[in-house]
Amino acid sequence: MKHNFGAGPCILPQEVFKQASAGVLNFNDTGLSILEISHRATEFIAVMDEAVSLVKELLNVPEGYSVLFLQGGASLQFAMVAMNLLGEGQTAAYLETGMWAKKALAEAKILGNVNVVATSKEANFNYIPKDYSIPADSAYFHVTSNNTIFGTQMQSFPQSPVAMVSDMSSDIFSREINVADFGLIYAGAQKNIGPAGATLVIVKDEILGKVYRQIPSMLNYKTHIEGESMYNTPPVFSVFVSMLNLRWLKAKGGVAQIQIENEAKAKALYTEIDRNPFFKGTTAVEDRSKMSVCFVMENPDHEKAFLKLAEEKGCVGIKGHRSVGGFRASLYNALPITSVHVLVDAMQEFEEKFKN
Numbered sequence: 001m002k003h004n005f006g007a008g009p010c011i012l013p014q015e016v017f018k019q020a021s022a023g024v025l026n027f028n029d030t031g032l033s034i035l036e037i038s039h040r041a042t043e044f045i046a047v048m049d050e051a052v053s054l055v056k057e058l059l060n061v062p063e064g065y066s067v068l069f070l071q072g073g074a075s076l077q078f079a080m081v082a083m084n085l086l087g088e089g090q091t092a093a094y095l096e097t098g099m100w101a102k103k104a105l106a107e108a109k110i111l112g113n114v115n116v117v118a119t120s121k122e123a124n125f126n127y128i129p130k131d132y133s134i135p136a137d138s139a140y141f142h143v144t145s146n147n148t149i150f151g152t153q154m155q156s157f158p159q160s161p162v163a164m165v166s167d168m169s170s171d172i173f174s175r176e177i178n179v180a181d182f183g184l185i186y187a188g189a190q191k192n193i194g195p196a197g198a199t200l201v202i203v204k205d206e207i208l209g210k211v212y213r214q215i216p217s218m219l220n221y222k223t224h225i226e227g228e229s230m231y232n233t234p235p236v237f238s239v240f241v242s243m244l245n246l247r248w249l250k251a252k253g254g255v256a257q258i259q260i261e262n263e264a265k266a267k268a269l270y271t272e273i274d275r276n277p278f279f280k281g282t283t284a285v286e287d288r289s290k291m292s293v294c295f296v297m298e299n300p301d302h303e304k305a306f307l308k309l310a311e312e313k314g315c316v317g318i319k320g321h322r323s324v325g326g327f328r329a330s331l332y333n334a335l336p337i338t339s340v341h342v343l344v345d346a347m348q349e350f351e352e353k354f355k356n
């Protein structure tokens with residue numbers, strides 16, 4: 001059995017894989033595959049509608065927001081956010097907390113001015129800056145809620161005088177959030193929602209339409225709001241499997257319940273990282289991510305041997321990103337706590353083997 005700690009694309013529930021496979025062979029008893037039916041078929045429109053309503057229900061999305069399933073990944077949102085919200089001559093505020101934040105602000109710079117209100121670059125992004133102010137004349141304020149590569153997570157969000165935009169690619173649906181605090185939330189599907197291909201966007205309608213540039217149709221949120229995410233062919237399979245996964249989450253008790261489980265998983269792993277003399281965490285303790293747990297070994301020469309031991313126990317996807325090194329265990333919603341226990345056992349076994 002494999003324990004998949006991969007950062008993305010990543011683990012989804014086994015029962016979702018089974019339902020998805022069944023849909024590939026015979027979708028909803030139509031006698032057709034989900035891969036061959038028209039996206040205009042009533043059966044698929046029902047899938048899209050259910051996916052959108054599950055997002056609204058699970059995150060308590062208030063009135064006045066639109067939920068969209070788009071394409072292009074979170075990376076296209078870096079540009080699309082600026083294209084739709086950053087007018088010529090305006091400045092957008094960015095919190096620079098990692099590689100993805102850097103990429104997001106680089107795209108915005110193409111379209112307008114960017115003000116980095118704070119950065120943790122000088123410390124290889126091992127903490128979340130907290131002392132900064134957001135100018136009230138900013139077009140919007142952009143944050144990355146979970147820094148997938150560096151293993152930090154915003155435990156709370158600041159009061160923003162302007163629309164707050166968050167890249168939530170790697171922690172959406174992992175914990176409760178107050179959508180009303182945000183003007184726009186986006187997330188690539190492949191880290192807690194479903195398979196790669198779809199990108200979830202939740203946008204407050206009233207922040208749109210205030211920029212006087214020509215926006216190509218496909219890059220304009222309004223096109224997709226009017227088209228109900230069906231302006232062109234949507235990523236049918238990704239939306240279908242995302243819907244199945246959100247159904248799974250709802251049946252489990254929703255975001256509040258999964259948050260409790262995610263906290264228990266993170267606690268089990270960080271407790272061992274702090275206890276075991278062979279390992280240490282890489283980030284400020286108060287900013288530790290509950291989704292992306294980064295850790296290294298006291299003696300880097302041990303890393304190869306530990307990786308091998310963990311792999312023998314079925315743990316896959318734990319090699320850290322090259323910019324941090326060491327290890328990264330992603331604890332997405334579908335990862336059971338029993339998998340974390342296997343990893344912790346491997347760490348303890350390593351300690352036994354190599355001590356003195």
Ligand SMILES: *Cc1c(COP(=O)(O)O)cnc(C)c1O
Nearest residue numbers: 073074075100148167169170188
């Ligand atoms: C993975 C990731 C991205 C990139 O997502 P794509 O869908 O591949 O473009 C962006 N931001 C964060 C926080 C991520 O974890």
